[in-house]
Amino acid sequence: MITLNNANLPAISVAKPDYDRAGLQGGIVHFGLGNFHRAHQAVYLDRLMNLGQGQDFAIIGAGVMPSDARMRDLLAGQDYLYTVVEQSAKASTVRVIGAMIDHLPAADAAAIIAKLADPAIRIASLTITEGGYFINAQTGHFDPAHPAIAADGANPLAPKTVFGMLVAGLKARRDAGIPPFTVMCCDNIPHNGHVTREAVVETARLSDPALADWIAANVAFPNGMVDRITPATSDRERAMIRDDFGIADDSPVFAEDFIQWVLEDNFPLGRPALEQVGVEFVEDVTPWEMMKIRILNGGHAVIAYPSGLMDIHFVHEGMENDLVRAFLDKVERDEIIPVVPPVPGTDLSAYFAKVAERCANPKIGDTIRRLCLDGSNRQPKFIIPTINDRLAQGLLVEGLALESALWCRYCAGVTDSGAVIEPNDPNWDRLTAAAQAARTDPQAWLGMAEIYGETGQNPVFAEAFTRWLDLLWQQGTKATLQHYLAA
Known part of the structure; x- marks a missing residue:
């Protein structure tokens, strides 16, 4: 066994x-x-560097959360090298990735700001999860009153959030006469560049309105669509790297063999030539973004909650369950795909077939619990917009109402067998209380305006949701899915 490092x-x-x-x-x-x-x-980036290009675009990591310290320590001990294992249903391949060269600790905001101010830095990128953007679900916009953001507004020279750090870095560049870097969001959020722009501009406005105006006028925030199923790493994966490949890697990544990135080409200071390694640059990413978020991410939610309630552990096992697979097929083909706008050069039915194939890949080891995670942030982005589009067109929402009822039933905290569901959402306590109250009063759930907005008050959706939730409590998930599929 060989320890992973430069030497x-x-x-x-x-x-x-x-x-x-x-x-x-x-x-x-x-x-x-x-x-x-x-x-x-x-x-x-590693692929591009192997072509002899992009070697002045190496990655410097920046921590924000205290939990980032663990990742920094693991990677620093390996000279920022790590392995990626790509797994299809039939084969696995491994590669050592070398595109990262440093990782700045979250506790050292001054070092992060100084690095952002370095003229060599031309891009600041983010993957901070869907819940990391301080979006108010009732308004659909950034919430500058959030305590963490308000604290950065009051102390702009000692920021704690990623947006406060970006503002401080951009201010340092403006004051020094250095052109601003591009801010590139890589999270699964509709119009993720626009969302990030609002977060950065409004954070700046709290302490320096003139700086906010300068950012709005001068900083590029391209939208992008990213896609790859990437489960969490556990001791299982670390053991596989050791046993199958003879490498001691404390932080390997296992992923499916599928990968996609569609990105708007808006990088005033230049960018790596990623089109040479498969990235698709387009003028407007919206069609690809909506396709992915609604068909793939929405499909994940459709798989997740019935599987979780029936004590299914892995995603591929959920896809092997006839009821779960048929539920996914019916909701996608009857309700989701019909309201997804056309995508240039893409057959939406073929795209969904590929999604289903990917979810059924037994090599990935993706868990149902991961798909169930953070529904309070994911449902307003992945499911509720489709419900709203169908309601606006006078179309039925039976399958999506059942998906929402399954999420509610899951958040009640026990599976159909009585097994306890451990907290799986930043707002778990509130969700559990609302889900348990919804057993007799569905508006206790649908009335969460920060999640449902006005959708929860729509009589068509509310009636369907209530009917399905009652059936879930009375007969369980299996019988409810059978009833839906027979209708």
Whole structure:
């Protein structure tokens, strides 16, 4: 077994960097060095560097949350190298990724701001999860009154949030006469560049309105669509790297073999030539974004909650369940796909077939619990917009109402067998109380305006939701799915 680090790279027999890592220069500061970023953006950059290009766009990580310290320690001990294992249903391939060269600790905001002010940095990118953007679900906009943002507004020189740090870095560049970096969001949020722009501008406005106006006028925030299924890493994955490939890697990433990135080409200071390694640059990413968020992410929610209630552990096991698979097929084909606008060069039915194939991949080890995670942030982005579109067109929402009822039933905190569901949402306590109250009063759930907005008061949706929730409590998930599929 070989410990992963620069010195041992020559002895490692799997695919690895063909470029001289000592010659890399930081050009991107990235916030959120979780598995998705490391299996997506960093992989594309590594591929480009192997072509002898983009070596002045190496990644410098930046911590924000206290939990980021653990990732920094693991990666620093490996010279910021790590393995990515790509898994299809039939084969696994592994590669050592070398595109990252440093990781600044969350506790050192001054160091992060100084790096953002460095003229060599041309892009600041983010994967901070859907819930990290301080969006008020009732308004659909950034909430500058959130305590964490308000604190950065009051103390702009000592920010704690990613948006406060970006503002401070942009201010330093403006004051020094350095052109601003591009801010590139890589999270699964509709119009993610617009969302990030609002967050940065409105955070700046709290302390410096003139700076906010300068950012709004001068900083680019391209929208992008990103896609790759990337489960969490556990001791299981670390053992597989050791046993199957002979590498001691404390922070490997396992991912499916599918990968996609569609990005608006708006980078005033330049960008790596990622089109040479498969990134698709377009003028407007909206069609691809809506397709992915509604069909893939919405489909994940359709799989997740019935599987969770029936004590199914892995996503591929959910896809092997005839009821779950038929539920996914029916909701997608009858309700989701019909209201997804056309996408250039894409057959939506074929896209969904690929989504289903990916979810059924037994090699990934993706868990139902991960798909159930953070519904309070995901449902307003992945499910409720489709419900609203169908209601506006006078179309039925039976399957989506059942999905919402399944989420409510899941948040009650026990599966159909009586097994306890451990907290799985930042707002778990509130959701559990509302879900238990909804057993006799559905408006206790539908009245959560920060999640449902006005949708929960729509009589068509509310009636369907109530009917399905009653059936779930009376007969359980299996019988309810059978009833829906027979209708």
